[in-house]
Amino acid sequence: MPSIFLPPTIQPIHSAIAQQAGVNLSVLRLDFMHPWVNGNKWFKLKYNILEAQQRNFTTLLTFGGAYSNHIFATAAAGNLFGFRTIGMIRGEERLPLNPTLSFAVQQGMQLFYLDRQKYRERQTTALQTELQQRFGEVFIIPEGGGNLNGVRGCIEIVNTAAFDTVCVACGTGTTLAGIILSLQKGQRAIGFPVLKGGEFLASEVDSWLKNYLASGLPTANEAIASWELICNYHMGGYAKVNDELLTFSQQFTQEHGIPLDYVYTAKMFYGVMDLLKQGFFQRGDRLLLIHTGGLQGNLGIEKRSLQ
Template sequence: MSLTFFLPPLEQINSEIARQAGVELYVLRLDLMHPWVNGNKWFKLKYNLLEAKEKKFTTLLTFGGAYSNHIYATAAAGNLFGFRTIGLIRGEERLPLNPTLNFAVQQGMHLVYLNREMYRQRNTPALQEYLRQRFGEVFIIPEGGNNLNGVHGCTEIIDHAMPTVVTERSRSAGYAYTFNSICVACGTATTLAGIALSLHDKQRAIAFPVLKNGAFLTQEIESLLTNYLASGLPSPYTSPASWQLVCDYHFGGYAKVNDDLLLFSQQFREQHGVPLDYVYTAKMFYGVIDLLKQGFFCKGDCLLLVHTGGLQGNVGMEERLQRFSKI
């Protein structure tokens, strides 16, 4: 199994707000790893693909919404690695297909639409048995790659920010400086769990849920961490680093945006040359900048913001926003 990736750049963000807060700001550009299978999506898929290949499966089946980055990446990865793919999409079919689903079909993915009641049962043994009866021997990947294979892959993300960055402040002081806080957007919490497992005890992971009332993810994160450590899968440390959820920047819920977020994304790209996706990274970046203004971080901190990709979803989101603006 091979796939050519570009080394994701690590870029410093020269922000006046960060300077005033006495904080150094870096972004890990996972969005630039590959044109289709990039961001945290590759890390969550990697070990699922390896297991499927080792167990001789020929078909992958997974779940997602109509604008799902996971559906997009799974369709592309399946095509690249020679798997048939089936995507179970939440809700009814809408034609013409949006850019995300159209791309998935072009990559050979067979789309099947589930009503919302059935979709809520996607992780139950009963529905998964029904799916196997309907589609045959398929390798099922949970929505968003949210399983221990996904966590395993995400323990490798921070390796791409190493060797340790020597910042301007640490260079003048004569020592190597590691990141105090690693910030990431949070959907299923798989990425946060993997990152927390890969940090040492003087670092912390900060996640920004993109879902409304995201505090419910606490139990899911604790379960992922406990199960991973009990599984015997590789882990750099015997316990996770400290982590926390910042739940105030969901902008109304999953895939919800407003003018403030759109303006922030546009200005951030113009000022720093970093495009943000509206569903995930824009909300996290907005939250970090707002917290810097509030003095949330300590002077001398060095923050790493993980860009988790998903930029292809902006096209469909912008089309949807334009339709709503005309109503």
């Protein structure tokens, strides 16, 4: 891969809440890596794109909702690496396009829409065969980059043993699985599902871990690090945002100079700060919070919140 990506930086957070809890707090700024293809989305795309190149595919096809960070990043990455891109979007077309889909089109992505019932079949062989027949030889990347290539890339996110606990927001569990596989003995990972009823992700993450270790793909460790899910900071469900989260995000950005995306990172940061107040973490614990990017989605959500 060409060196068009900046290495992520670790930024300390000087928080009175963390200081009172006796906890050291830092954030891994994956949002700095590239203006458009950043955060965990790049790590989940990296090995999918490499496989597509090695197998001489010229078209990437993937799935996502109307505000999908993955659709945004895949469109930009496809443009950067010379692929035609097709986005299968959940739901009906709504014009004018929101900022996420407008950007995708500007990057050359062709958008097609699947009704919600059809969209639920996106992982089936029947639908994928239908799409291959419709669009020709396309390299299909699952929604959110959720496959073993995605897990492999996410193993590369955390490459330091300088932290005791790593916290990350979860949608599919792919990123969390990769982080778990990268951690050393004594480290642990905590995932914060952004979907209502996110407890189901425990079995998803467990499957990713078992399947990856059985695949023979490279991994940092054969042992699986300690991990858990904390499921009560979803704020009502996926892409649901309330006034409390908006206020927290704005205040956090003003105080620490770190913008948060409302769909993922803000919910995790809110949860961590709340847990610090409750004394959830041990004194002396060194926490690393993963900023997974996705800031472009804020504009659409802010517009919806003002309506």
